[in-house]
Amino acid sequence: MFSKRKGKTEVDLEQHELLENAQKxxxxxxxxFSHFVIFLIGSVFLILINKILKVQAEYNWFAWAITAWAFLFMIHAFNVFVTHKFMGKEWERSQREKLVAKQKNRIAALQKEIETDFPISNINKKKDLPDH
Known part of the structure; x- marks a missing residue:
């Protein structure tokens, strides 16, 4: 009833990774979504500043500011919904595997090169020769 060992559910590594990815x-x-809400509030604020203060009323500077901000918002949305699908966890994993395979091949090539340049049998023969 008051034991220190309560039923612990073990979450394996794969489930933990899935949970972390979902949280991310x-x-x-x-x-x-926060960026969108701030964009809407900021846009209304820029329009009100232009109308109330009549800052350069003949030139709609706020339209350019809102357009630039909308462009930045679209880039943000593109990164969240499109880029993440192409460069998500699977892409990272495949890139990591490619790099590891490339490094292993390079290490194997270096080892082969060392073995051809300095064969082990020659090293053993040199050890067996008496010093004069």
Whole structure:
């Protein structure tokens, strides 16, 4: 009843990785949504500043500012929804595997080169020769 050992559910490594990935995606989408809300509020604020203060009323500078901000928002949305699919966990994993395979091949080539330049049998023969 009061034992220190409570039924612990073991989450294996793969499930833990899936949970971390899901939390990361949720955080990305939450930031995108926050960016959208701030964009809307900021746009209304820029329009009000232009109308109330009548700063250069003949030139709609706020339209350029909102357009630039909208462009940045679209880049943010593109990164969250499109780029992540192409360069997500699977892409990272495949790139890591390619790099590891390339390094292993390079190490094997270096070992082969060393073995051809300095064969072990010659080293053993030199050890067996008496010093004069």
């Amino acid at each position: 995606r949720i955080k990305q989408k939450k930031r995108l």
